[in-house]
Amino acid sequence: MRCRVLECTLVVLLVAGMSGCGTTSEQGASVRQVPLSAVPEPARLVIETLIMEGEIKKIEKEEVDGQVIYDVEASVGGKDVEYDVASDGTVLTAEESVSYASLPAAVQVAAQRYYGSATELKASREVEQGKTFYEVEGQKKGKAVALKLTDAGHIVEEERQ
Numbered sequence: 059m060r061c062r063v064l065e066c067t068l069v070v071l072l073v074a075g076m077s078g079c080g081t082t083s084e085q086g087a088s089v090r091q092v093p094l095s096a097v098p099e100p101a102r103l104v105i106e107t108l109i110m111e112g113e114i115k116k117i118e119k120e121e122v123d124g125q126v127i128y129d130v131e132a133s134v135g136g137k138d139v140e141y142d143v144a145s146d147g148t149v150l151t152a153e154e155s156v157s158y159a160s161l162p163a164a165v166q167v168a169a170q171r172y173y174g175s176a177t178e179l180k181a182s183r184e185v186e187q188g189k190t191f192y193e194v195e196g197q198k199k200g201k202a203v204a205l206k207l208t209d210a211g212h213i214v215e216e217e218r219q
Contacts, residue, residue, distance in 0.1 A: 089120040089129075097128055100147035105130055108141055108149070138182075153184040153193070161192055164211030169194040172205060172213070 094102060094117060105117075105128065112134030120127055126145045133139070142150040158166070158181045170176050179196040184206070191214065195204045206215035 089118050092117050092119045092128075098145045101128055101143045101145050104143055104147040104149060105141070108132075108139075108143075108152075109134060111135070112139070140182075151184060151186045153182050155180070155182045157181065158194075161194070162209050162211070165192045165194070165207050165209065168207055168211035168213065169196070169205065173198055173203075 094105065094114060097105060097117065109130070109132045112132045115131040115133065118129040120129065127150065128143045128145070130141045130143060138155040140153040144150055158176060158179050161181055166176065169179060173179060173196045179194050182193045184191045184193055190209060192207045192209070193204055194207065195202065197203070202219040204217045204219065205213055207213055
């Protein structure tokens with residue numbers, strides 16, 4: 059019996075070791091959490107400037123299409139923020155939490171139509187490649203869903219969590 063338990067333990071450890079320590083994103087990219095000190099200097103300087111008086115919650119390193127990207131989640135000035143920063147320091151996306159009431163009317167109408175009401179919806183504004191999008195998170199049929207919308211209220215992405 060003792061030998062069987064040891065065998066099972068070794069198999070579990072072997073499988074865990076073969077699968078690696080990171081996770082895989084939806085796009086198939088390898089993702090792992092890293093400390094700020096492990097970020098290359100150009101990206102680290104940009105991150106330190108962006109988060110200046112805030113607090114970093116986590117930094118994840120991922121490789122997408124051969125490019126290393128650092129996904130930074132932080133709290134700055136009482137708002138949740140998220141940045142995708144390339145290793146050369148280029149800010150690819152910037153996202154900050156906003157009040158639902160501050161969303162453009164067309165975004166509010168589309169979100170209410172999709173979710174059935176505006177109750178308990180969380181919102182953020184994202185700038186990606188110079189374009190502004192709005193993300194609205196809520197519950198639909200008991201499941202968490204995040205919508206990405208244009209300022210005209212068109213849904214461009216639906217992410218079920």
